[in-house]
Amino acid sequence: MADLALGHPAARRQRWLAAVRRGGPRLWIGAALVGMLVLVALLAPWIAPHDPLEQDLMSAQLPPSWMTGGDPAYLLGTDSLGRCVLSRLIYSARTAVAVALIAATLAAAIGTTLGLFAGSFGGFLDQLISRLIDVWMAFPPVLLSIVLAAVIGAGLTSVIAAIVVVDWTRFARVVRAETMVQLARDYAAAARVIGLTPGKILRLEILPNLVPLLVTLLAVEMGIAILVEVILSFVGISVSGDTPTWGGMIAEGRQIVYQAPWIMALPIGCIIVSVIGLNLLGDGLRLSLDPVQRQ
Amino acid sequence: MTATLSVRDLCVAIGAVNVLRGVSLEVEPGEVRGLVGESGAGKSMLGRAVLGLLPANATITSGSIAFEGRDLLGLRDAERRKLLGRRIALIPQDPMTSLNPVKRVGAQISVLLRHHLGLSKRAALARAAELLAEVAIREPARVLGLYPHEISGGMRQRVLIAMAFACDPGLVIADEPTTALDVTVQRQVLQLVERLRRSHGAAVLFVTHDLGVVAKICRTMTVLHAGRVLEEGETADVLARPRHPYTRALLAATPRADRPAEALRPVPPALIEQLWSEARRLDRVSAAGQP
Numbered sequence: 001m002a003d004l005a006l007g008h009p010a011a012r013r014q015r016w017l018a019a020v021r022r023g024g025p026r027l028w029i030g031a032a033l034v035g036m037l038v039l040v041a042l043l044a045p046w047i048a049p050h051d052p053l054e055q056d057l058m059s060a061q062l063p064p065s066w067m068t069g070g071d072p073a074y075l076l077g078t079d080s081l082g083r084c085v086l087s088r089l090i091y092s093a094r095t096a097v098a099v100a101l102i103a104a105t106l107a108a109a110i111g112t113t114l115g116l117f118a119g120s121f122g123g124f125l126d127q128l129i130s131r132l133i134d135v136w137m138a139f140p141p142v143l144l145s146i147v148l149a150a151v152i153g154a155g156l157t158s159v160i161a162a163i164v165v166v167d168w169t170r171f172a173r174v175v176r177a178e179t180m181v182q183l184a185r186d187y188a189a190a191a192r193v194i195g196l197t198p199g200k201i202l203r204l205e206i207l208p209n210l211v212p213l214l215v216t217l218l219a220v221e222m223g224i225a226i227l228v229e230v231i232l233s234f235v236g237i238s239v240s241g242d243t244p245t246w247g248g249m250i251a252e253g254r255q256i257v258y259q260a261p262w263i264m265a266l267p268i269g270c271i272i273v274s275v276i277g278l279n280l281l282g283d284g285l286r287l288s289l290d291p292v293q294r295q
Numbered sequence: 296m297t298a299t300l301s302v303r304d305l306c307v308a309i310g311a312v313n314v315l316r317g318v319s320l321e322v323e324p325g326e327v328r329g330l331v332g333e334s335g336a337g338k339s340m341l342g343r344a345v346l347g348l349l350p351a352n353a354t355i356t357s358g359s360i361a362f363e364g365r366d367l368l369g370l371r372d373a374e375r376r377k378l379l380g381r382r383i384a385l386i387p388q389d390p391m392t393s394l395n396p397v398k399r400v401g402a403q404i405s406v407l408l409r410h411h412l413g414l415s416k417r418a419a420l421a422r423a424a425e426l427l428a429e430v431a432i433r434e435p436a437r438v439l440g441l442y443p444h445e446i447s448g449g450m451r452q453r454v455l456i457a458m459a460f461a462c463d464p465g466l467v468i469a470d471e472p473t474t475a476l477d478v479t480v481q482r483q484v485l486q487l488v489e490r491l492r493r494s495h496g497a498a499v500l501f502v503t504h505d506l507g508v509v510a511k512i513c514r515t516m517t518v519l520h521a522g523r524v525l526e527e528g529e530t531a532d533v534l535a536r537p538r539h540p541y542t543r544a545l546l547a548a549t550p551r552a553d554r555p556a557e558a559l560r561p562v563p564p565a566l567i568e569q570l571w572s573e574a575r576r577l578d579r580v581s582a583a584g585q586p
Contacts, residue, residue: 186393195381
């Protein structure tokens with residue numbers, strides 16, 4: 001009897017396969033890129049060839065090893081203080097992944113909660129939350145983050161706080177609109193007729209219908225969080241100075257971009273690949289999670 | 296014996312427009328009452344008023360609704376929710392959209408059973424399988440694991456019927472449950488509603504515009520037009536000897552297999568105009584009567 005809810009195992013496997021197929025190349029390319037990013041972040045101490053902070057002024061600004069003058073010990077070369085660029089890139093992924101995961105999840109939780117309330121209760125509460133969103137979105141988001149991070153002070157927590165405080169509106173606005181749409185559907189009326197409380201209707205009936213939307217938003221938001229963290233560390237108000245970050249590497253590389261362009265180009269490449277990976281994954285997941293598209 | 300449903304002089308207005316103009320209706324326990332009328336007659340509005348699901352801009356201006364002797368209009372939301380789904384159930388009009396698209400059939404039925412009967416997850420699923428078997432769904436265990444779009448329209452309607460009767464309600468409101476279905480499936484659905492009504496002992500308020508459906512399963516019927524009751528009585532009597540000219544006109548406008556299509560007569564526009572002007576006169580009288 002216990003497997004009644006789950007359906008037959010064979011049917012479940014088929015559903016999984018069908019879901020993966022619906023996601024298409026976006027799903028698996030995105031998953032591969034994001035998976036790689038997360039793995040690199042987790043395994044940083046084991047896969048990095050050098051200590052990212054170890055300076056070797058004798059071998060500063062070495063080009064990548066395949067270029068003339070490169071040292072095979074430093075695969076992607078060294079920066080102006082002689083630190084291993086590859087190791088710094090690998091360790092930077094830790095900050096990026098931590099910020100993306102925590103900040104995006106918190107922003108999603110706050111935004112979704114407020115959006116659900118605004119969309120379902122309507123009236124005064126809706127007006128209050130909607131106007132709050134309007135006022136919030138009137139500020140340029142990156143500027144607001146910079147001001148916030150500068151006020152709270154440097155550190156991982158303040159970077160995350162700055163992103164959450166700015167970006168919850170992205171979720172709240174979309175979730176509010178979608179909640180209203182879903183509540184007007186017949187199945188929501190049917191749920192009221194069977195006597196479910198408004199809270200249960202939101203949790204058991206409406207929220208499952210928002211999942212594909214939320215997953216997409218969450219992935220996009222993780223990409224944005226990575227970008228905002230890069231900007232904050234570029235202007236030097238992110239995590240403490242001795243922690244390597246992609247933004248910080250770009251800032252350092254910018255000063256010697258004519259002598260050693262790879263120092264700036266490599267972190268930019270990492271950022272682009274991460275953000276594209278997250279967007280592809282979100283897109284693919286949306287396609288494979290939406291059961292209405294299951295045919 | 297208390298009537299299952301007792302509606303008295305119910306008036307409902309949407310903005311300044313009256314949609315129900317003093318409707319009275321009694322449904323005895325176990326009775327199947329047909330509620331007939333053309334589009335806009337207010338028949339669905341009556342069903343929604345009983346369920347407490349009137350649109351936000353509609354107000355009940357006067358009258359009362361009692362279910363098994365309890366006044367429904369004075370109930371607090373929490374008390375009404377205890378009745379809904381358990382003592383008063385709805386078979387919705389459109390089976391294609393009335394099930395949650397992202398939840399498996401089993402999950403949707405068990406939400407209802409767990410909410411009202413406090414069953415455990417496992418017991419609810421087992422009971423859901425029994426309910427599906429009762430509405431003649433083959434392989435109920437497999438269907439429980441399917442999503443609504445993976446089953447046919449007729450099957451979805453049967454799932455909804457099973458849900459309506461799941462908690463042994465006293466009254467089931469069937470809001471045109473056959474309208475969205477194929478004619479071949481309609482008959483099965485009607486037989487099913489009749490069979491479940493008998494086995495669960497519920498009264499049914501069958502809202503429809505199809506006199507053929509009423510003739511098949513309703514013992515009594517009420518003819519509604521412009522929010523007024525024009526005629527009511529035993530179905531056999533009303534259909535054999537309609538007293539109101541509107542009922543006669545409706546019958547003449549119903550296609551039947553034993554009559555040539557040329558014999559069909561549309562309801563005369565003069566009659567409709569006369570009925571509406573009566574309704575408007577009623578509105579003026581009641582408006583003048585208010586302080």
